[in-house]
Amino acid sequence: MKRKLWLICLIVVMVTSSLAGCGKTEQKDEGQLSEKNTGNENTDTNADKTADNDVVEITIAYPSDDGAQEKLDTLIGEFNKEYPNIHVNCVFIPFSSWPDYITKVKTMVAGGTAPDVLRLAVEGIQTFVKDGLAMPFDDFMQENPELLEELGVNDIHQNINAPFQIDGKTYGFAWDWNNIVMFLNKDLFEEKGIALPEKSWNKDDFLKIAQQLTGEKDGQKIYGTVAPIDYFTVTAWLYNNNASVLNEDMTKCTLNSAEAVDTIQFLYDLVYKYEVAPSPSAGLDTSNLFMNGQIGMIGNGRWSIASLANNGFENYDIQVLPALSTQQSAFGSGSFPVLSTTEHPYEAMLFSSWLSASSFSQETFLKTDSVPSRISVMEKILPSMLPENGMIWRESADVAKTIQAPSQLTDLTAIYDKYMSLIFANEISVEEGLQKATEEIDALLAD
CATH class of the missing domain: 3.40.190.10 (Periplasmic binding protein-like II)
Structure with a gap:
């Protein structure tokens, strides 16, 4: 680890210059984000559940690819129609590869500016769990079964979601996936x-x-x-x-x-x-x-x-x-894990679950970039678009094997x-x- 300290110092500067705001909140840079505790002390995900008249701010980190801000603006706007008391800030991180992106996020955590929610692929979930940076959803799932049913989480293909289930715990729900x-x-x-x-x-x-x-x-x-x-x-x-x-x-x-x-x-x-x-x-x-x-x-x-x-x-x-x-078939999938440093686990997991599973999120943004994780959405979208043989993706989901992504x-x-x-x-x-x-x-x- 010592040999990587010099790299971390450089990346801090890079990440700081890349931050942008979205949703209803004003733009924030890394220094303005609230410093959070570094332990995982709050295991009751409903303990900080927001009262109807309270407003809670959470932050999501997302790769800064083309159209990312417009996409998140649209998603957060729709999310706030149902949950207006949760304001979401966005941090866009320059993206060249998943390993590079993961390093930059860890730099934010080390600097005390960790996001609450993180866009992450299977390539990174193992290292976040191993380092104690990802919060399991199991208590949230047990306490909110009707909410998850309403959101569509139970429609997510179990095989595609498997990479986010580690050592008997769930660290998010698959939003999208791809295979070759x-x-x-x-x-x-x-x-x-x-x-x-x-x-x-x-x-x-x-x-x-x-x-x-x-x-x-x-x-x-x-x-x-x-x-x-x-x-x-x-x-x-x-x-x-x-x-x-x-x-x-x-x-x-x-x-x-x-x-x-x-x-x-x-x-x-x-x-x-x-x-x-x-x-x-x-x-x-x-x-x-x-x-x-x-x-x-x-x-x-x-x-x-x-x-x-x-x-x-x-x-x-x-x-x-x-x-x-x-x-x-070999596949990789993506989700929105919640970091263990969050001060608002209920709101963070609610937003994460909505992003991953809501019909609006999947049907609006998973038509051409990735394959939706929900079975019903795959069966609705794939037959209506190019290529003609697109239902191969639905068939592949049943037998696909995740790529190997150790910590x-x-x-x-x-x-x-x-x-x-x-x-x-x-x-x-x-x-x-x-x-x-x-x-x-x-x-x-x-x-």
Whole structure:
């Protein structure tokens, strides 16, 4: 921890400059937010329940992506129609990755300016629970069953919510989720006279189609597919070969297993042996290449639909990833945990639950960015929008397996990224790179 103190000091400055207000409250910077206790002393979530004529202020931290403030303004405005006595301040944190975002939030906590509610993905919940920074919802759930039923919490898919249930306790409710599916450029398939793959397709079917799609047109290289190297997407391919980055209890790295090596070797061979995928490199915009008709198949999540729609690209469909030795969907989900430093647990958990589960929240903002967590909302929205095969997401929810996100994820992914980059830059073999990654990750987990 000592070696990270210098980084924390720098991030304090960065976070302080990024704060903005939303909802009905005035803009606040980090120094103006009230300092909260650092212990989790108040376990009665109804003890601070607001009287009808009292006003309570709480704060939510949220990634500062495009449209975030407008989105939260709309959500808070609707929330205040039902709960006008809860004023919500917003802190927008510059976002480049979940590990970076998590570090910045922890810096706020260390500086005494912790938010009450936090937008967080599965990539961060383990570390917040381990550090005692997340407050369990169990007492709130037991004390307010009718409220949760009314909000729609009981309609949230249990499998999608599972990442926020740790050691028998619940730390929030899933709002949205994503898994990796194969996006198919129907223009290229039609030009080549290739039928779209069925759900039962396998590794050989995938490679054959990728080879048929690969070629040249008007002097431009056309690739059949893309070879992913990022942690989330590669995890999906590993799961499809009965492999994973870590063992089941996330105490050991298994990237050196025969199944994992075979999976990464196949992805590597898509580039260097079969030549059906471009070499992964910084700045390679595979999404634009897909829309421009230069890539036929790309593994991606529902988050890419907004970009496709904004660019007027509609002639596409999706399919599950091809089976290698099995077919297993990998997913990540997001929620709104309440920090243990909050002075208003009831109001914070009420707001969190409303954000996660209300029909307004899910139906208004989960049409193109993510998949809704509520079963009824999935079944309402997915059949009415592109892609035509969108109900794959509803089917996947029943069998999807969450990505592995231990409390050491930030350092783990740094090691993973280093060796995947070396492998695909041809500076180290697949087998040697994964062995070295395994050794370093094992040392990290043991420490």
